Amino acid sequence: MTLKIYGIAASRASRPLWVAHELGLAYEHVPQPYQGGATRTPEFLALNPNGHIPVVDDNGVLVWESMACALYLAGRFQGAGAESLAAVNHAEQAEILRWSFWAVTECETDALTFLMHRVAMPPERRKPELAVQAAHRLLPALRVLEQHLQDRDHIAGERFTVADICVASVLAWVQRAEAMPQYPRLAGWLERCLARPAQIQVRALARRSTPS
Ligand SMILES: N[C@@H](CCC(=O)N[C@@H](CS)C(=O)NCC(=O)O)C(=O)O
16 A cells, blocks of 8 residues: 555544545555654654654655645545545635644644643643633634634535645634634534544544553
């Protein structure tokens, strides 16, 4: 098999994995862990010198940075019988790029802080006030997306695209934030994204890779 996706699904590797499942791609999943220095071996650093997952290896074409991996796969592959996840014109491309970059630059840091201090870290290490502050800082950005979604069901174009994956994969981390009900269009869109079969499959993979 020539397409490989490195990274356990309970990580940002879920982004390219989500694209692969939406498109029904044949790929090899290498469930590379990231804890305990696992991404700092010479072998892994040859794939990604930053020492992070995910990495996509498309027959020797190496892609790292999770959003780049998702955007690359969506542009490179068309699913059998599936509608394209990639842009079909320049206007859609502009939407896909701007919202994907928006998710990582305007939302990801605070969304991750919220996730870690509200949900993911062991309770004794959580600082609840950090989760509250991060959620508060996110409000203006969430308001921008709420307005964008007022008269549309998807982030870009008239259908589900890779932009929905890039943005939903970040905002999933704050799905349970108290402020969400203030943003009903965003909350409804996020719920629909996370209910997609491909996303459910990736979450099942993630559960298998998370020690209980
Ligand atoms: N901006 C990068 C961040 C990648 C990243 O930090 N990945 C984490 C897992 S979600 C990782 O590999 N951490 C291991 C480490 O930094 O040593 C991306 O989006 O791909």
